[in-house]
Amino acid sequence: MEDVSDQEITVSELPAERVLLDVRENDEWVAGHAPDxxxxxxxxxxxxxxxxPEGAPLYVICRSGGRxxxxxxxxxxxxxxxxNVAGGMSVWAGLGLPLVAESGTTPEVI
Incomplete structure (x- = not known):
């Protein structure tokens, strides 16, 4: 398997089969996150x-890519x-990819 340590990919490069770790704070998660x-x-x-979660590689996402x-x-x-998933959930939402909210409201990235 290719060594992906220190690599960064864009949201559009995420594979369909993946393990995605969202490291945003609780209020951001509740407002809207990737379903999986x-x-x-x-x-x-x-x-x-x-x-x-276990996963090799493990894809890490936040709002924009810094955290x-x-x-x-x-x-x-x-x-x-x-x-690292560059651009984060801001790009995810901008691409129209699915979002779910824990708050019962329309999902959004904050």
Missing amino acids: AVHVPMSELTGRLADV SERVTQYLDANGWEAV
């Missing part, structure tokens, strides 16, 4: 490493094979 994502906020990551880049670096340094 797993949520572990960046602020809780070090205390919730057991909740980080996910830092989480990707951390995960790569600690034994995961993580890839």
Whole structure:
């Protein structure tokens, strides 16, 4: 398998079969997220490493790509094979990809 450590891909390059880790904060997740994502906020990551899903590679997403880049670096340094999703959920929504909300309202990226 190709070494994807330190790699970054765009939302449009995400494979259909993937493990997606959303590291945005709780209010952002509740407002709207990818239907198949797993949520572990960046602020809780070090205390919730057991909740980080298995996947090689593991695709990490946030709102625009900054937080996910830092989480990707951390995960790569600690034994995961993580890839940053550049542009994040802002690009996801802009492409019209599916969103779900936990709040019962129209999903949006905040």
